[in-house]
Amino acid sequence: MTDNRKPPADVFRYAPAPESRSIVDIKPSYGLFIGGEFVDGHGKSFKTISPSTEEVLAEVAEADDADVDAAVKAARRAYDRVWSKLPGRERAKYLYRIARIIQERSRELAVLESIDNGKPIKESRDVDIPIVAAHFFYYAGWADKLAYAMPQSAGRGTDPQPLGVAGQIIPWNFPLLMLAWKIAPALACGNTVVLKPAETTPLTALLFAEICQQADLPPGVVNIITGAGGTGQALVGHPGIDKVAFTGSTDVGKAIARTVAGTDKKVTLELGGKAANIVFDDAPLDQAVEGIVTGIFFNQGHVCCAGSRLLVQESIADELLAKLKRRMSTLRVGDPLDKNTDIGAINSAEQLARIRELSDIGEAEGAGRWSPECELPQHGFWFPPTLFTDVTQAHRIAREEIFGPVLSVLTFRTPAEAVEKANNTPYGLSAGVWTEKGSRILKIANQLRAGVVWANTFNKFDPTSPFGGYQESGYGREGGRHGLEAYLK
Amino acid sequence: MTSTPTVLDDVTRTESSLRQFLHGLPGVDQVGAEARAAGLGTRSIKTSAKAYALDLAIRMVDLTTLEGQDTPGKVRALAAKAMRPDPADPTCPAAAAVCVYPDMVATAKETLGSSGVSAVKVAAVATAFPSGRAALDIKLADTRDAVEAGADEIDMVIDRGAFLAGHYQQVYDEIVAVKAACARSNGEDAHLKVIFETGELQTYDNVRRVSWLAMMAGAHFIKTSTGKVQPAATLPVTLIMLEAVRDFRELTGQMVGVKPAGGIRTAKDAIKYLVMVNEVAGQDWLDPDWFRFGASTLLNDLLMQRTKMTTGRYSGPDYFTLD
Numbered sequence: 001m002t003d004n005r006k007p008p009a010d011v012f013r014y015a016p017a018p019e020s021r022s023i024v025d026i027k028p029s030y031g032l033f034i035g036g037e038f039v040d041g042h043g044k045s046f047k048t049i050s051p052s053t054e055e056v057l058a059e060v061a062e063a064d065d066a067d068v069d070a071a072v073k074a075a076r077r078a079y080d081r082v083w084s085k086l087p088g089r090e091r092a093k094y095l096y097r098i099a100r101i102i103q104e105r106s107r108e109l110a111v112l113e114s115i116d117n118g119k120p121i122k123e124s125r126d127v128d129i130p131i132v133a134a135h136f137f138y139y140a141g142w143a144d145k146l147a148y149a150m151p152q153s154a155g156r157g158t159d160p161q162p163l164g165v166a167g168q169i170i171p172w173n174f175p176l177l178m179l180a181w182k183i184a185p186a187l188a189c190g191n192t193v194v195l196k197p198a199e200t201t202p203l204t205a206l207l208f209a210e211i212c213q214q215a216d217l218p219p220g221v222v223n224i225i226t227g228a229g230g231t232g233q234a235l236v237g238h239p240g241i242d243k244v245a246f247t248g249s250t251d252v253g254k255a256i257a258r259t260v261a262g263t264d265k266k267v268t269l270e271l272g273g274k275a276a277n278i279v280f281d282d283a284p285l286d287q288a289v290e291g292i293v294t295g296i297f298f299n300q301g302h303v304c305c306a307g308s309r310l311l312v313q314e315s316i317a318d319e320l321l322a323k324l325k326r327r328m329s330t331l332r333v334g335d336p337l338d339k340n341t342d343i344g345a346i347n348s349a350e351q352l353a354r355i356r357e358l359s360d361i362g363e364a365e366g367a368g369r370w371s372p373e374c375e376l377p378q379h380g381f382w383f384p385p386t387l388f389t390d391v392t393q394a395h396r397i398a399r400e401e402i403f404g405p406v407l408s409v410l411t412f413r414t415p416a417e418a419v420e421k422a423n424n425t426p427y428g429l430s431a432g433v434w435t436e437k438g439s440r441i442l443k444i445a446n447q448l449r450a451g452v453v454w455a456n457t458f459n460k461f462d463p464t465s466p467f468g469g470y471q472e473s474g475y476g477r478e479g480g481r482h483g484l485e486a487y488l489k
Numbered sequence: 490m491t492s493t494p495t496v497l498d499d500v501t502r503t504e505s506s507l508r509q510f511l512h513g514l515p516g517v518d519q520v521g522a523e524a525r526a527a528g529l530g531t532r533s534i535k536t537s538a539k540a541y542a543l544d545l546a547i548r549m550v551d552l553t554t555l556e557g558q559d560t561p562g563k564v565r566a567l568a569a570k571a572m573r574p575d576p577a578d579p580t581c582p583a584a585a586a587v588c589v590y591p592d593m594v595a596t597a598k599e600t601l602g603s604s605g606v607s608a609v610k611v612a613a614v615a616t617a618f619p620s621g622r623a624a625l626d627i628k629l630a631d632t633r634d635a636v637e638a639g640a641d642e643i644d645m646v647i648d649r650g651a652f653l654a655g656h657y658q659q660v661y662d663e664i665v666a667v668k669a670a671c672a673r674s675n676g677e678d679a680h681l682k683v684i685f686e687t688g689e690l691q692t693y694d695n696v697r698r699v700s701w702l703a704m705m706a707g708a709h710f711i712k713t714s715t716g717k718v719q720p721a722a723t724l725p726v727t728l729i730m731l732e733a734v735r736d737f738r739e740l741t742g743q744m745v746g747v748k749p750a751g752g753i754r755t756a757k758d759a760i761k762y763l764v765m766v767n768e769v770a771g772q773d774w775l776d777p778d779w780f781r782f783g784a785s786t787l788l789n790d791l792l793m794q795r796t797k798m799t800t801g802r803y804s805g806p807d808y809f810t811l812d
Contacts, residue, residue, distance in 0.1 A: 011772050011775075012538065012541060012542065012763065012764075012772060012775055013537075013541075014532065014533075014534060014538045015534075015535050015536040015537045015538040015539070016535075017533035017534070017535045122531060126531070282515075282516070283515070283516075284515055284516045284517055284521060284522075286517070286521075286522070286525075286732050287517070287518040287521030287522060287525070290521055291521065330768045339531075339532075339533035340532055340533055436516040436518075456518045456520070457520065457521065
């Protein structure tokens with residue numbers, strides 16, 4: 001019964017369990033999806049690579065100003081001639097059809113997402129793609145009930161109307177999921193869209209274009225143009241769009257806000273975050289550890305609402321950190337297509353450089369850096385799960401969004417101090433509260449300046465729940481009934 | 490010799506200190522615990538890892554028959570099966586133990602002993618199994634009876650009524666007393682497994698508390714269920730117990746084993762449990778001395794999967810022995 005036994009001779013090593021790539025068919029090159037067809041762009045093309053191997057996956061067209069103009073015109077034509085004239089129940093049929101095709105092709109989408117983005121297959125399979133389908137199902141249900149969608153007091157009457165053409169720009173962290181968050185409500189409300197996926201992760205959006213064809217969606221209702229920042233600027237600045245929806249960095253969000261200032265384009269921005277995950281001394285500790293891990297290591301920490309600041313009550317800090325480190329030692333970093341991988345590849349060399357830079361600054365500023373022992377693959381972009389102890393509000397790693405698997409650990413003494421520290425940020429996208437005391441959850445949640453507050457959980461998403469930020473985390477809400485308001489007038 | 494580790498001496502001194510300690514353990518968030526258990530259940534165990542896990546699982550089976558209709562013949566057959574789960578394959582390991590009622594211990598011992606070097610142990614349920622509704626001296630007599638008949642392990646049930654009524658000291662004292670009854674004059678004491686019947690305790694907070702209570706009282710193993718109450722073993726309940734033994738070792742340096750029992754019927758399920766043991770308690774527990782499955786039908790599914798691993802084909806149930 002004492003602890004002096006020798007360890008078992010052999011250990012339980014999980015053999016590789018890779019998901020097959022054979023289900024996806026990546027073409028050597030892709031054009032732009034405009035007016036229901038793939039067309040060649042007028043601009044240059046660029047390569048998209050697999051961040052886990054640096055293998056080139058495909059050449060993708062970079063839309064120039066003329067391409068953007070063609071896409072906006074196609075969207076306008078589709079809006080004027082078809083989509084805005086269809087009754088809601090008819091629009092719903094297309095959305096339901098798209099949702100079902102996404103479910104039918106879910107494995108293909110999940111594998112492609114993991115290849116192009118670097119995220120673990122268990123996340124693309126169990127989180128991203130199921131929520132994508134759920135989002136289309138959810139907004140399909142709203143399409144013929146828009147009269148109930150808007151608060152009457154806002155003076156919008158009972159017959160809300162679509163805005164017109166929406167220009168949508170999405171990030172690389174949840175490529176297809178962000179596409180769904182943008183396209184599903186826009187289409188349900190009767191808008192048509194021009195969507196630009198991120199430069200490093202265009203492939204699932206292009207597969208979605210094929211799904212639109214498969215669903216017989218009228219040409220021009222959805223247009224997908226690939227490209228980098230210049231393409232995005234051309235889209236945002238195009239006079240033919242009525243609405244800009246952007247998810248991405250706060251810097252780009254500010255630039256977009258400046259561009260559209262003075263026009264009558266409506267804007268929603270979902271930007272960065274530096275969320276506090278607050279653990280009180282009466283928290284369910286083992287589940288809090290899981291929540292901390294989910295909060296910061298889910299999707300390699302490439303999550304705008306990541307719980308990147310752990311605020312732990314000082315009286316339990318040592319115990320919690322010991323548990324957290326032990327748990328981090330079981331995280332499996334590696335091949336995104338292996339079904340047992342917990343942490344995949346960093347999405348790009350650029351992002352890896354940013355994570356390294358901020359982590360080095362954290363060390364230089366005197367915080368204690370710790371990572372479990374883990375072997376990183378030779379090729380591709382990788383960063384081990386990392387935590388920094390003894391971080392204070394005066395550290396840059398407590399203030400700036402790292403957007404990687406790096407956790408800053410701070411302590412607090414009282415609930416008031418926890419709230420003060422949590423709110424001491426220019427961001428305000430999300431927060432977490434861990435305590436077994438229900439009354440404390442309600443009180444603290446009311447005091448936190450964050451668009452989403454999770455209690456005894458973290459990073460849970462559902463199409464019925466609105467999502468969005470305070471301050472530099474952006475404005476407007478996506479998801480739920482609130483998400484409709486961004487696409488109606 | 491007192492069973493309670495010295496760091497916890499003060500805790501078990503009075504009813505109120507015991508209550509304070511148990512109620513001061515961190516709570517369990519049900520949704521989070523179930524999500525963690527489900528997450529571990531998605532691990533994909535293939536090829537060499539699967540072969541390792543199947544053999545380990547076979548070695549961890551407490552092959553069980555606990556029926557009113559049990560006869561010496563039935564118990565002999567079960568014991569033979571435990572020694573040679575797959576007579577066609579000499580590389581197949583033996584099960585850990587057979588688990589029977591006290592009156593069948595002698596028969597089981599005889600069968601297992603007669604084969605010479607069999608390491609298969611005999612576990613006996615005792616203490617008015619499965620309900621535990623009897624006076625303490627009857628439970629102790631029941632235990633001593635099984636120990637005298639040669640049981641290597643005693644699977645006792647706690648008094649769930651006393652636990653739910655908050656009489657923690659009573660439950661604690663009873664475990665201590667049963668443990669004393671497991672003693673043998675030659676020093677080869679029977680090992681004590683303490684069954685909680687988690688299906689009756691219901692909440693994960695209760696499972697965590699009773700785990701600590703039993704470990705402090707000197708349990709060698711903590712066990713989920715009798716198999717007579719639904720739900721029996723579940724992954725989340727086992728998760729809470731594995732966390733408890735892990736934390737107990739952290740605090741006291743002592744290792745306690747875990748035995749989920751009842752409801753684990755497939756190799757796939759068993760492998761999920763082993764993944765959980767590996768990632769929650771750690772690899773030190775991946776050994777029949779520290780983790781067991783209380784099961785009857787599980788063994789044949791493990792054997793079928795094992796044969797499939799070696800031959801590449803599934804064989805029908807006719808190719809595996811009954812019992």
